[in-house]
Amino acid sequence: MAAITPAGTPPPDYSKYTKDALLKRVKFLENELRRRPEPASPLIAPPPPPPPVALPPTPEPAAVAGEGTPTVEGAKAPKVKNKKLDPARYSTRLIALKLAYLGSNYYGFEYQATAAVPTIEEELWKALTKSCLINPERPEEVDFGPYEYSKCGRTDRGVSAFGQVIGIRVRSNRPVPKEDTMLSGGDPSVDPSAATTTTTPTAETAEVVPEIKKPEWDPIADEIAYCRVLNRLLPPDIRILAWAPTLPKDFSARFSCRERQYRYFFTQPAFSPMPSLPHQTTNRAGGKALRDGWLDLDAMKKAAKMFEGVHDFRNFCKIDPAKQMTIFMRRVFEADIVEVKDVDTALPYLNRAEFNPYNDNKADDAHPKVYYFHVRGSAFLWHQIRHMIAILFLVGQGLEPPSVITDLLDVDKNPRRPGYLMADEVPLVLWDCIFPVLPADVADEANAHDPAQEERVETNNVDSIDWLWLGEDNPLNLHGSSGLVDHLWAHWRGKKMEELLANRLLDCVASKADLGRRVDRAPVKPIRSQKIYDGGNAARYAGSYIPVLKRPLLGTVQEQNDKWAQSKGFASGEEMTRNKLWRAAIKERKRGGGSGSGSGRGTPVEVEGDVVMEE
16 A cells, blocks of 8 residues: 555545555554654754664675576575456456345445444455455445446345345456457457458468367356355355356346345244233233233234335335435335244243233243244335334234224325334345346336336246356355355354353243242232334333324425425425436535535535435
């Protein structure tokens, strides 16, 4: 890393630096300051220079081995620094990568310079540059722009993904013939077939030695093992699962995706339940009278089905005024509550009669059980899934009737979103992204949310990309000493042991006490504060419960958009968006380059940071 930027080159953009690169830069500059001599004081005379020291005669330098000059016997050859890879000597190809990651240790998927912890894109960038699959001029600056980069979804902080997809142009093993490289000026992207050469045989070339024909290059078998290369460099909670060697024309991981699937996991009971005690009461808005901690799964299923179809989801998302959105119509293909089979997480004490969820003191099946909220759709709004499941949890607790979903979807009746908290981010997983082949008469993504396009929108999409999964190239890459399954098994086993010990400790503590033996005869005071479950590890106390539709309301979409536009110096959001380049105008005004196209009232303009989209 150079200490001084060469003249004529733009200064480095530290806002794009990875956190590791910033730390290296700070350490480098600190060392430079230490090496610099301290400035001499004008009142103190500098010390006299030290006397010259006689040096031994310098021997003749040894020539490099192989150049005809003898080398010193026994001397080690000097280390030659690794030369930077020359991109002109290699071809490139556009590929798609399917990756999985556990998001609890990351600040979302999209790179953010101001994030306190790394993002998934930052880790991908470091692995891609270190493996020389991409060769930026400044590898310390995160800039995917030159590599035809696209991503299917942007998950928020803490959210995981098991089927995220990105598209990117990377280095390839496809051979670049020397004559083709010369004709293209060293640029492998130039089609060599466009230029031809004619060779006239001469006497010297009359007798030609028969050339041994090399086998034709295989675009899969002879290609770089992209998954293995990247998995060696990525953290253990980010894994590349597959790559696609053949992509449709004009492929974009964002715009070519027609279906995104999410799953939000939870347990039954959702939080620690209370045993049957004389003071215990239930607070249910209809349906089964379940004890605290248990969810009415039938009511949740009924409510989830109301999400299906095309609806305005402005009351089930977080509005981002910086984007000035006015359309919130989205199509949900499927929404349901599904049990995860064959997951052994049982706590035996929950099988006792006093913990039965229905107040009938009868033993029930083994619990806890694991379920997930399954939702498929073409696209989703910011935090939409977490708002949807938050309301479903209220329905499951019996605090809201299933009809609350219909009421919130009716934006004519309820144009303002009530103030309620969205669900926790950790249990949410971007499960898969689907890229189907669409006939010409099928509605495009822009019309997928139009109710009038019902007959032209495919809701049962099948992925058309031919993924090359890790292990299909060589089984040992999946099951072996360095295989993906072995790595994931070690990660799972560590978490499983933690879960197992916590399970045994919880069951041991809950099973010891005899609740029928009352040493303290003081009356048990009922807890009047309502417990609310929002997907986290425990419920929170919320005082007296206020129904969602009776809570304070947020501003309308127009009010929030206008407020943000006015903070940028415009009269309203409508006035600001008349200029299609309003984002550039705001940045220009921030730099003091002009008044832009706003009202000119001189309101300070701030550039908003990148907003990470969860769904």
